[in-house]
Amino acid sequence: MSLISMEFLLFVIAAVTGYYLIPRRFQWVWLLAFSYIYYVSGGIRVTCFLLFTTVTTYFAGRWMEQASQSMQDKKEEKKRKKQILAGTLILNFGVLGVLKYTNFMLDTISSITGGEFEPLTLLLPLGISFYTFQSMGYLLDVYWGRSQAEHNLFRFALFVSFFPQILQGPIGRFGSLGRQLYASHSLDRKNIEGGFLRILWGYFKKMVIADNAVIFVNAIFDHPDLYDGLGIVGVLAYSIQLYCDFSGGMDVVLGIAKLFGIQLDENFKRPYFAVSITDFWHRWHITLGTWMKDYVFYPVSLSGWMKSFSKFAKKTFGKQTGRTLPICLANLIVFLVVGVWHGAAWKFIIYGLYNGLIIAFSGLMAPSYRKWKKALHISDDSRAFHLFQIFRTFVLVNISWYFDRAGDVKTALLMMKHTLTKFDLRQILEPGIDVGEASGTAYTMIALGVILGGCLLLFLVSVLQERGKDLTELFIRQNWMVKAFVYLCLILALPVFGQPSGEAGGFIYAQF
Amino acid sequence: MEQLLEILEDIQPDADYETCETLIDDGILDSFAILSIVSELQDEFGITITPADIIPENFNSAKALYAMVERLRAE
Numbered sequence: 001m002s003l004i005s006m007e008f009l010l011f012v013i014a015a016v017t018g019y020y021l022i023p024r025r026f027q028w029v030w031l032l033a034f035s036y037i038y039y040v041s042g043g044i045r046v047t048c049f050l051l052f053t054t055v056t057t058y059f060a061g062r063w064m065e066q067a068s069q070s071m072q073d074k075k076e077e078k079k080r081k082k083q084i085l086a087g088t089l090i091l092n093f094g095v096l097g098v099l100k101y102t103n104f105m106l107d108t109i110s111s112i113t114g115g116e117f118e119p120l121t122l123l124l125p126l127g128i129s130f131y132t133f134q135s136m137g138y139l140l141d142v143y144w145g146r147s148q149a150e151h152n153l154f155r156f157a158l159f160v161s162f163f164p165q166i167l168q169g170p171i172g173r174f175g176s177l178g179r180q181l182y183a184s185h186s187l188d189r190k191n192i193e194g195g196f197l198r199i200l201w202g203y204f205k206k207m208v209i210a211d212n213a214v215i216f217v218n219a220i221f222d223h224p225d226l227y228d229g230l231g232i233v234g235v236l237a238y239s240i241q242l243y244c245d246f247s248g249g250m251d252v253v254l255g256i257a258k259l260f261g262i263q264l265d266e267n268f269k270r271p272y273f274a275v276s277i278t279d280f281w282h283r284w285h286i287t288l289g290t291w292m293k294d295y296v297f298y299p300v301s302l303s304g305w306m307k308s309f310s311k312f313a314k315k316t317f318g319k320q321t322g323r324t325l326p327i328c329l330a331n332l333i334v335f336l337v338v339g340v341w342h343g344a345a346w347k348f349i350i351y352g353l354y355n356g357l358i359i360a361f362s363g364l365m366a367p368s369y370r371k372w373k374k375a376l377h378i379s380d381d382s383r384a385f386h387l388f389q390i391f392r393t394f395v396l397v398n399i400s401w402y403f404d405r406a407g408d409v410k411t412a413l414l415m416m417k418h419t420l421t422k423f424d425l426r427q428i429l430e431p432g433i434d435v436g437e438a439s440g441t442a443y444t445m446i447a448l449g450v451i452l453g454g455c456l457l458l459f460l461v462s463v464l465q466e467r468g469k470d471l472t473e474l475f476i477r478q479n480w481m482v483k484a485f486v487y488l489c490l491i492l493a494l495p496v497f498g499q500p501s502g503e504a505g506g507f508i509y510a511q512f
Numbered sequence: 513m514e515q516l517l518e519i520l521e522d523i524q525p526d527a528d529y530e531t532c533e534t535l536i537d538d539g540i541l542d543s544f545a546i547l548s549i550v551s552e553l554q555d556e557f558g559i560t561i562t563p564a565d566i567i568p569e570n571f572n573s574a575k576a577l578y579a580m581v582e583r584l585r586a587e
Contacts, residue, residue, distance in 0.1 A: 144564035278542060293543050298563040301547050310551055327547045363544045370525070 001041050002506055003167070003252055004207065011038065015163075016259045024184030028158055031181065031260065038163040039126070046125035049099075050161060053092055057135040058156045060088040061142045061149035085143045089136060096132045099124055104344030127166040129341060133291055135160050138174040140295050147174045155182055164256040168249050168507055170267040170287040177264070185261030193483065194472045195258030200490040202251025206507070207498030209454035210244035212447045213237045215499070221405050224415050229424025231415045235398050238405045240455060242508065243271065246285070249507040270462045272397075275389035277358045280397055288341070292334045301330040320367060328360035335359070342404070347412060351403040358396060450497045513578050519552045520574060529574040536568040546571060553577075559584040 001008050015034040022030055040047050064081045071077040103119045110117035138159070141147035150156040159178050160166075220227045220234030227234070247268040257264045265287050274280035281289045300306060306326050314322030332353065339352020362369075372378075378385055399416070406412035428448075464471060475486065520529045524545045527535065535541045541549070549571075550561045559581060570580040 144562070146564065146567070278544075282539075294563070294566075297543060298547070298566050302550070302561065302563055302566075307554075323548050323551050324544070326551075327544055330547075331544075366544070 001038060003249065004203070004506070012256055012259070019185075019260055020187045024186070027184055027260075028155060028182050031162065032154060032158040035158060035161040035163040035166070039161055039166065042126045046123055049095060049123075049125040049128060050131060052095065053132055053135050054157045054160045055153070056088055056091055057139050057160070058150065058153050060084050060139055061156075062151070064139075064142050065149040081143055085139060088139055092132050092136060096128055098122075099128065101340075101344045127168065130169045130171055131160050131166055133288075134171050137171065137291055137295055141174055147178075150174070150178065158182075162257075164253045165264060168246070168253065169285075170250065170253070170265045171291050172265060172287070177262075180262045188261060190476055191258050191261050193476050195255045196487070197472060197475055197490075198251050198255030198258060200255075200487065202248045202253075202255060203494055203498075204454070204490050205244040205248030205251065205458065207248075207494050209451060209458065210241045210248060211499035212451045212454070212497070213241035213244070215447055216451075217241050217405065221407070221411075221415070224406075224411055224418065227427055228418045228422045229427045231419030232423060233425070233428060234415070235401050235405075235419070237451070238401050239272070239394075239398055240451065242401065242404070243268075244454075244458070245508050270466050272394055273390055273462070273466055274393045274397075275386065276362060276393055277355060277396055278362060280393055281355070281359075288338070292338060296337055297330055297334045300333055301327060306330060321364065324364050324366075328363055331360050331363065332356040345408070347403045347406065347409045350409055351400055354400050354403065454497070513574070515556060516553075516578050516581065517574060519549065519556065520577075523548045523552065533573040533575075535573060536571050541571060549577070553581060557581050557585060 001011065011034070015030070019027055019030055036047075039050060063084050067077050067080040067084070071080065099122050102122060106120070107117050109115075138147065138150075142149050150159070155178075158181050159172070159174060162172075162177070162181060165172065214237075216230075216237040217234060220230050221238070224231075250267045254264050254266070267286050269283040269286065271280055271284035274283050306329070309329070310322065310326040313325040316322065317325065333356075335352040335356025336349065337352070338355070339349045342348040342351065373380075380386075402412040402416050403409065406415055461471065475483065478486075517529055520527070524541060527540045529535075532538075532540065536546075546566065550566070553559060554561055561580075561584065565580060565584070570576055
């Protein structure tokens with residue numbers, strides 16, 4: 001059931017209406033029922049994988065709790081919990097790995113050995129990366145004592161399957177999400193009005209901006225030889241498409257959750273205003289970043305072998321560099337995982353390592369940067385320096401988008417070369433070149449105007465939010481005529497300026 | 513406490529560690545700084561810090577950090 005369909009809209013209306021009509025103690029049961037109806041509508045067979053993760057993680061949590069309560073010997077207890085944790089992690093990440101990466105591994109092996117490769121047809125359950133990460137996060141929290149194990153299997157099943165977020169996140173934490181899912185909620189006008197506004201804003205970003213931008217992106221990236229002068233247009237359009245597609249999807253998801261009175265974690269905070277790549281990852285796909293930080297970066301950095309490396313590095317390179325080097329190595333490992341998470345292809349591995357290397361380099365150079373800035377009298381508060389940092393980061397991010405979107409590494413590098421050597425904006429205006437033909441949607445100047453107009457509106461909203469203005473709160477305070485006008489404008493913009501969803505396709509991150 | 517303040521000043525000089533109680537919440541210490549502090553604390557005080565200890569409550573102020581060090585030394 002696509003998020004952009006009348007079917008889904010009716011499904012949400014039914015879910016929300018019933019949620020507030022039934023006795024409050026059954027609200028979480030109602031959400032669980034709707035979550036499973038939603039997931040099963042995607043296929044019975046894929047639901048088995050969801051059930052597998054739910055059941056194995058639930059029992060692993062309970063066994064760990066029992067080990068803590070029944071075993072007197074702390075060492076034995078730790079050992080037992082570690083075994084349970086390791087077994088469950090291997091099982092669940094094993095399923096994810098086999099389903100997602102088998103073809104990539106076989107392809108790589110056959111290209112090394114020179115053999116023939118026939119891709120296997122494997123099921124890929126919807127949202128498997130998201131619900132697996134969320135569940136394994138819960139288990140690690142129980143292991144470290146940050147969360148209590150959930151005693152009710154059905155309540156836990158809701159935490160894993162909550163329907164608005166299961167397809168593309170945000171990746172929730174049991175501590176905050178679980179508590180909200182199981183609590184009872186009464187109908188709150190602010191939640192309904194704010195949630196509805198956010199849903200419409202999300203659809204606007206997706207259908208009006210992203211789905212118009214995709215026309216240019218597909219034409220240019222899928223035909224790099226034909227549009228070799230438009231590399232810069234392609235990558236800028238992709239940066240718009242990706243942001244509006246993913247963050248628009250998140251707006252819809254967070255808006256729907258808000259209708260139930262549930263506040264999911266924010267996944268985006270105006271990432272293109274970031275002043276460094278580190279800052280970018282604090283603003284882009286935030287819940288994946290914090291998941292990686294808490295469950296990969298810190299554990300890897302504090303592992304025994306990393307401590308040994310740290311001692312060696314301090315002896316060899318001195319205190320400061322020796323202290324930072326192991327952190328840089330752990331950071332590279334994290335971004336390698338981030339790259340692999342994005343897809344089974346070398347271009348994603350390069351995409352991850354590219355980000356990791358920049359952050360590691362910045363970490364190593366931080367003391368030098370501080371000295372240089374002091375010597376040159378550059379203040380972090382300077383407006384000009386701030387704008388320079390934003391521009392520099394935007395350029396670095398766009399370089400990574402070439403790898404993310406291009407068909408393969410070779411094409412990405414060729415397109416980057418053409419961007420610098422063959423820039424020719426006239427290609428977009430020349431009669432006879434139909435930029436949109438490749439995606440099956442005719443390119444018009446209107447599409448270009450819609451993207452620019454949409455981006456201008458998005459920019460203005462983002463600037464206000466960046467300055468700390470709560471626009472939803474401001475909206476709620478308006479009289480009904482203003483609210484009706486805003487709702488109407490957003491609703492009308494979707495069919496008038498948006499591309500039909502069949503042409504542009506679903507959300508990019510729903511494939512993960 | 514003085515030893516701890518010296519470590520903090522050395523790793524991230526631009527913060528007022530005497531009064532600030534939102535080192536994590538306000539993003540003054542990022543993950544690189546946190547791990548640098550952890551590395552130094554482990555070396556200086558002979559303690560073992562695990563991922564379970566890396567929570568904002570333990571890193572939001574010099575006072576909280578000191579309390580964590582004292583707790584881990586006693587264990």
